Structures are given as structure tokens and as C-alpha cells.
Amino acid sequence: MKQIAMLINARDTLSHIRPEIYGHFAEHLGRCIYGGIFVGEDSPVPNVNGIRSDVAEALRHIRVPAVRWPGGCFAEEYHWRDGVGPREQRKKVVNVNWGGVVEDNSFGTHEYMELCRQIGSKPYINANLGSGTVREMEEWVEYVTAAGTPMAELRAANGHPEPWQLPYLGIGNENWGCGGQMTPETYAAEYRKYASFCRDHQGNRLHRIACGPSSADYHWMEVLMRSLTGTGGGCGLACGIDLHYYTMPIWPEMDSATDFDDKLHYATMDSAFFTDELLTRHTEIMNRFDPENKIGLVVGEWGCWHQVEPGTNPGFLYQQNAMRDALVAAIELNIFNRHSGRVRMANLAQTVNVLQSLLLTEGDKMVKTPTYHVFDLYKEHQDGTLVYCYTDGDKAADGYKAPMISSSCSVKNSVMTLTLANCSLTEAAQIDCDVCHFPADTVRARILTADTHAFNDFGHPDDVVIQPWKAEWQDGRLSVVLPSCSVMEITLRKA
Numbered sequence: 001m002k003q004i005a006m007l008i009n010a011r012d013t014l015s016h017i018r019p020e021i022y023g024h025f026a027e028h029l030g031r032c033i034y035g036g037i038f039v040g041e042d043s044p045v046p047n048v049n050g051i052r053s054d055v056a057e058a059l060r061h062i063r064v065p066a067v068r069w070p071g072g073c074f075a076e077e078y079h080w081r082d083g084v085g086p087r088e089q090r091k092k093v094v095n096v097n098w099g100g101v102v103e104d105n106s107f108g109t110h111e112y113m114e115l116c117r118q119i120g121s122k123p124y125i126n127a128n129l130g131s132g133t134v135r136e137m138e139e140w141v142e143y144v145t146a147a148g149t150p151m152a153e154l155r156a157a158n159g160h161p162e163p164w165q166l167p168y169l170g171i172g173n174e175n176w177g178c179g180g181q182m183t184p185e186t187y188a189a190e191y192r193k194y195a196s197f198c199r200d201h202q203g204n205r206l207h208r209i210a211c212g213p214s215s216a217d218y219h220w221m222e223v224l225m226r227s228l229t230g231t232g233g234g235c236g237l238a239c240g241i242d243l244h245y246y247t248m249p250i251w252p253e254m255d256s257a258t259d260f261d262d263k264l265h266y267a268t269m270d271s272a273f274f275t276d277e278l279l280t281r282h283t284e285i286m287n288r289f290d291p292e293n294k295i296g297l298v299v300g301e302w303g304c305w306h307q308v309e310p311g312t313n314p315g316f317l318y319q320q321n322a323m324r325d326a327l328v329a330a331i332e333l334n335i336f337n338r339h340s341g342r343v344r345m346a347n348l349a350q351t352v353n354v355l356q357s358l359l360l361t362e363g364d365k366m367v368k369t370p371t372y373h374v375f376d377l378y379k380e381h382q383d384g385t386l387v388y389c390y391t392d393g394d395k396a397a398d399g400y401k402a403p404m405i406s407s408s409c410s411v412k413n414s415v416m417t418l419t420l421a422n423c424s425l426t427e428a429a430q431i432d433c434d435v436c437h438f439p440a441d442t443v444r445a446r447i448l449t450a451d452t453h454a455f456n457d458f459g460h461p462d463d464v465v466i467q468p469w470k471a472e473w474q475d476g477r478l479s480v481v482l483p484s485c486s487v488m489e490i491t492l493r494k495a
């Protein structure tokens with residue numbers, strides 16, 4: 001058993017953990033939207049206005065704060081008018097990015113807003129810069145948020161007289177790649193034009209988000225920040241820069257989601273832990289150009305990208321989700337919390353049936369992945385204040401970089417939430433933590449622990465689930481055993 005000393009100081013308050021850090025991403029890709037979220041009103045699968053009731057309930061439970069839609073690369077070929085009006089008259093197109101299947105546009109703007117309403121999430125529309133026009137994007141914003149204009153009348157004719165709120169607008173996706181293969185200079189110039197014409201209508205305030213770098217492309221961040229800072233009042237033309245980083249430990253090869261050895265387990269932890277360096281270096285660039293911290297860093301796509309499951313369409317990116325993925329989620333979310341001074345939003349790719357999903361569905365069956373349970377364990381961080389939390393005696397496995405223990409701690413009202421992950425395959429940790437300036441009355445712990453290969457599936461949905469755990473709390477000292485391969489939430493509560 002490894003002895004680990006920790007120190008938390010509740011008076012050392014660091015930054016606000018915006019709920020949006022716990023955001024998600026749902027693209028028209030494989031079975032994420034169709035079958036995973038939307039089944040249509042006539043489906044035998046229980047639904048409300050076409051949206052699966054089991055999925056909506058599961059998402060409500062973890063308090064999803066924002067869902068990025070409709071892509072991804074799909075967004076860069078999406079034309080919003082194809083997805084409004086009577087469903088039977090909507091245009092059918094080919095989803096050229098993802099499997100070449102027919103996209104019948106039955107899930108469009110109204111259905112997406114209905115999803116957000118049902119799960120209590122803020123909308124985050126990512127609009128098409130690569131193959132769209134300024135006018136098309138401008139009119140989409142008008143359609144969604146305006147009153148008394150031609151687009152508002154069209155929206156009313158399509159069944160929704162009241163404008164919606166649209167807090168987040170992404171302007172382009174991966175414009176260094178599938179969104180047009182642009183240089184950062186070209187994209188920055190295009191972005192300024194598009195962003196200028198996407199207006200704030202009536203009571204709506206748009207936070208415009210620019211396409212950010214792929215992983216460690218610091219040059220992209222530098223060019224964008226130089227071009228976008230000081231472009232108006234508030235956060236100006238850009239309130240966020242959207243970085244994408246996937247955990248792919250043996251890139252350009254792909255690993256299996258469930259069949260991997262110990263080395264690959266630790267390489268995956270390293271790949272997740274690299275996010276800390278990535279955010280530190282991107283933040284340094286942002287600090288140089290924007291010392292007042294007006295522009296937020298958004299991690300608009302993150303998560304494990306494995307091989308597709310054997311026998312499934314390679315264009316659908318359907319993968320299983322093991323305890324290893326849960327550890328990745330736990331490490332990443334602790335890192336996002338710790339960087340919440342600059343990181344304003346993050347969106348796991350993707351919500352249902354695609355990449356590191358929260359939920360898997362098959363017909364009317366649904367299963368919660370280990371990653372889903374991590375979001376459940378971490379949800380009390382949303383809207384909390386990050387406080388100082390230090391871990392001592394914590395080493396990586398031989399030859400690797402990711403520390404054995406990952407942690408973050410926040411305080412909200414009279415509750416302190418500490419989240420911990422132990423990525424060791426073999427060693428448990430005895431955690432002894434001094435907690436300063438938080439005279440709590442009660443302690444509660446919950447744990448997710450299993451073999452790194454363990455996963456939930458339709459025949460065995462509860463192999464990896466949250467269990468209660470024992471923690472001791474006395475005179476400002478917290479003691480708990482953190483088993484190998486585990487993620488834990490500890491709640492200290494003042495009466």
C-alpha cells in the first residue's frame with residue numbers, strides 16, 4: 001500500500017469551475033443522433049417528441065450543461081435549412097464524412113432545441129464556415145434567436161413562435177482539416193467576417209467560439225490570439241477558442257477498447273495526462289495576448305479514440321468503453337478543473353454510441369458506460385470554486401509520466417467535493433489528507449473500481465457501477481483507501 005499525503009486549503013480559492021466544463025458533444029455520426037438520441041415519435045422505443053426517454057433521463061441525472069451539435073466534420077457540410085420544416089419534405093443528403101449513409105435531416109434545429117429543453121442543457125450550435133456562406137450562418141442565428149424578422153416568421157411557421165436562447169455559437173470546425181484545410185491566417189480572416197455578421201438579437205447574447213488548434217499546434221493558437229484579441233467590448237468577436245485533443249496512445253495505429261496489455265494501459269494514462277502540458281502551454285500563449293482573461297479555452301472535443309468494434313461500420317466510430325476509459329475521463333476532468341482559470345468549457349466526444357460515449361444503445365436497450373459514472377461522481381464540481389489541493393509521494397509507474405494519483409477539489413456553499421483517481425494496476429493508496437479551514441460535520445465517499453478491462457454491455461449492464469465507500473473524517477483529517485484502478489468522490493459537508 002502506497003502512503004500518500006495530501007493537503008487541501010479551503011481558503012486558497014483559485015478559480016470558478018464553470019458547469020460547461022462538464023459538457024458533451026453529439027454529432028450526426030453513426031448512431032449518436034439517430035437511434036442513440038432520436039428515434040422519432042412513432043418508434044416503439046419510449047420517447048417524448050421523438051427523443052429517447054431513457055437517454056434523456058440518464059443525461060438529466062448527470063446535469064449535462066451544454067451539448068455541442070451538429071458536428072464535428074459533419075457541421076462543415078451541414079445546411080440548416082435542410083433540417084427545418086415538415087419532416088417528410090426535408091431534403092435527404094449523403095453524410096459524406098461518416099459512412100456515406102443517407103441523412104434524412106429528421107433531426108434538425110427544432111429537435112435539437114427540444115433535446116436541450118428535455119435535459120436542461122444550454123445549446124451550443126457549431127455552424128458551417130467551410131462550405132457555407134456568411135448569409136447562411138447569419139440567418140441561422142436570426143432563425144434561432146430573433147423576434148419579428150423574416151427568419152423569426154419562418155421559425156414561427158415551423159411551429160416555434162418564441163425565440164430560443166443561443167449562448168454558444170461555434171464558427172467552423174477543424175478548419176485546419178475537414179473544415180477547409182486552411183492556414184491559421186486564412187481562417188482568422190474568415191472568422192472575423194463570419195463573427196461580425198452573427199448578431200446578438202433581442203435578449204440573446206452570443207458567445208462566439210473560434211476553431212482552435214489540433215492538439216499541440218501552438219502556432220495556430222498564436223496566430224488566432226494575435227488576430228482575435230481586442231476585437232470589441234466584452235470578449236469581443238471571440239469568447240472562446242476550441243482546442244481538440246483525443247487520447248490515442250499508439251497513434252497512427254489504433255488500439256482495441258477492451259483488449260490491451262499493461263503497457264498500453266499506462267501509455268493511455270500518459271496520453272490523457274499530456275492534456276496538462278497542452279493546456280499549460282496554450283494558456284501561456286493566451287495569457288500573453290489576453291492578460292485580462294476575456295477569451296476562454298474550450299476543449300470542444302476530447303476523449304479516447306479506439307478501434308471500432310469488430311463487425312461494425314468503420315465510419316460509425318462505435319467503440320466499447322472500459323474502466324481504462326473511466327480513468328482517462330477522471331484524469332482529464334481533474335485537469336480541466338485545475339485549469340478552470342482559462343478553460344471555460346469542454347465537450348466529451350461523443351454522447352451516445354460514438355467514441356468515448358456516456359451511453360450505448362441497441363434497439364430499446366440502453367447501458368451506462370464506466371465513463372458515464374465518472375460524470376456522475378464529478379457532477380458536484382459544477383459551479384464550484386477550485387481550491388488548493390496538493391498530493392505528496394505520488395509517482396508514475398516505471399517508464400511512464402502520469403502520476404499514480406490524480407485529484408481536484410472544489411467548494412460550493414457548505415459542501416467540499418474531492419475527486420481522486422488511482423491509475424495504478426497493482427497498488428492501492430492510503431490517502432491521509434489535512435483539510436484546512438473546512439470544519440465539516442459529515443463525510444461520504446463513492447467509488448467506481450474494476451479491472452481496467454471491465455466494461456458494461458447489454459447482457460451485463462452493471463459490471464462497473466458506483467458503490468458506497470468508507471472514508472474517515474476526524475479533527476480536520478481525512479483518511480481513505482483508494483484501491484488500484486479506481487475513481488472516487490469524497491464529499492465533506494457542513495451542517
Ligand code: AHR
Binds near residue numbers: 072301
Ligand atoms: O468526433 C469525431 C470527429 O473528430 C469530428 O467530427 C471531428 O471534428 C474530429 O476530427
